[in-house]
Amino acid sequence: MEHLIDIVLLGLLMITGFAIVRMKSLLAVAMLTSIYSLLSASLFVVLDAVDVALTEAAIGAGISTILMLATVALTRDEEKAPRHTPLLPLAVVTVTGAALIYGTLDMPHYGDPAAPVHQHAASAYLHDTPGEIGVPNVVTSVLASYRGYDTLGEVTVIFTAGAGVLALLGYRTRRRNIQGPGIRKLVVLRVIAKLFFPLILLFALYVLFHGDYGPGGGFQAGVIFATGFILYALAFGLGNAQRVIHHPLLRIMAAVGVLIYAAVGIEGILLGGKFLEYGVLADDPVTGQHLGIMLIELGVGITVAAVMLIIYYGFVSRQD
Amino acid sequence: MTELLGHYNYWIVIILMMTGFYIVIARPNLVKKVIGLFIFQTSVFILFISMAKIEGGTAPIIEEGLSVYSNPLPHVLILTAIVVSLATTALGLALVVRIQEAYGTSNEDDIHVQDEED
Structure with missing residues (x-):
């Protein structure tokens, strides 16, 4: 099947x-x-x-x-x-x-358990995660803990993309509420958007903080969070969305997320561990891992959400 | 069944890859070129995730009573790659918007003609 x-x-x-x-x-x-x-x-x-x-x-x-x-x-x-x-x-x-x-x-056949890609690192991650990290979702443990350096790099890439789009498209504050002429008449869309807006934000927070146990994490949560505001902006116009979340605030938040991530890494050094070593953050290494993963996922989520909205605002404020 | 499938996933991935590649090199419209690049990127994601699959395995979330999990490492790589793909797509589209504003067209052939006139 x-x-x-x-x-x-x-x-x-x-x-x-x-x-x-x-x-x-x-x-x-x-x-x-x-x-x-x-x-x-x-x-x-x-x-x-x-x-x-x-x-x-x-x-x-x-x-x-x-x-x-x-x-x-x-x-x-x-x-x-x-x-x-x-x-x-x-x-x-x-x-x-x-x-x-x-x-x-x-290449080895599709689904072959003996393929070289499944040996070495991958099986070690699967074997060691319950004892060392203590989170059931191995993807989260690899992303946030074992390969935390990579993820810090990815978050910086996202931040750079936001800065790049901002440099290319700029940002124009518009007095007029930018909105398609037909949207105002779509009552069903506006009512549903208003109903869904808080639910989407709540779901984003669930995906963020439940990422250790189920599918999810900072990247997905950040995007879902931004989608809520984009839905709001589509239904009620960009001007109204900007009154809910200001552009200068977004620019600060995009940097804050990366800084939270890096600060967790430096905190590890200050407490006598290595950069991005979470075990030293608490008395018990596994609790430290939990705390570290939670904090860096939060940082990832903040940066991703802010950059997505910066990009969206940049494109839409260009419309005449 | 697995023997029969063998490399089916990989072959479709290559066809998708080449579809994206063809759009990038053969179509003059810049928006379409970015979309071609996007198709190419997504096909690479499918290639990696197909390699991570283990016959009879399940999602890599540790649970009592399960022993075979698919490989989590390509999942991590691709998860972040998807986010980066959005970053590159957004930058590409932003460039297209600026080119459109500067030249009044997003057609590559027309842009070349305008450049030659100058």
Whole structure:
């Protein structure tokens, strides 16, 4: 059954991919990209990667689509036909694809437990996590504790992207409430948005603090938190959303999150451990791990949420 | 069944990868190019997650009575890669918006023509 779902989902992904190539209307392409992301999120659930699925659904199908739609609104919707014949690109793609498929023939079979990728580090993480970290979700323990340096780097990348979009698009405060003319008439949407707004924020907090025990964590929570405000801004206009959460506050919060993360690392040094060693944060190493993971996930969540909103505000405040 | 599937996942991933690659090199519209890049990125995610799957395994959340878990390491790598992919997509789209404002078009061919006129 699992294999059947896998085959069908991959087939649908392929069809969506080809449709994206063929479509000329960029609005339709943006929506198809959202479907593509949602399909791959479903595939990740089948492949046991629940944390990844949650992230892909929130980011790929949610925020990416909104950014693409915002860009399409700022550019022209129709795609012009290319001037060159597509023969050369087609040849390049075919040759590259054939070479890659030849390369896969040496790979271990799908689902093979003896594949080299499952030896060494991965089995050690699975074996040591209950005793050393004490959290059931191994993805969280690897992300936040064993490979905490990497994650600090990722958070800095997110922060840099926010700074980059801010530098490129700037930010214009608008007196006028930027909103599509038709939205004001959609009473159902406005009522539902108002009802869902607190629930989305609550769910984000659940995903943040339950990330040790179930799928979730700072990245997903930050994105879901930002989605709540984006939904609010879509239904009630950017001006109203800015009154709820100010742009200068977002810029400060984006930095605060990274600083919380780094501060937890430095606190470890001050208490006599290594950078990002959580065991020394409390008397009992496992309690220290819990505390450290909680704090850095909080930092990740704050930065991700703030940067997502900075990016969204940047794109939407560009609309005339 | 596994033998029959063998490399099915990897082959579809490569087809998706090449679909994205084709859009990037063959389509002149810049928004579409960013979307092509996005498709390419997502196909790489599927490649990694397919490799992490273990036959008969379950999600890597330790639970009494379960012994086979899928590999958590690629999950971690891809989780953060998805967030970074959004960062790159957002920056790419922001550049497209600025190019649109500067040239009045987001079509690569038209931009080249304008550049040659100057």
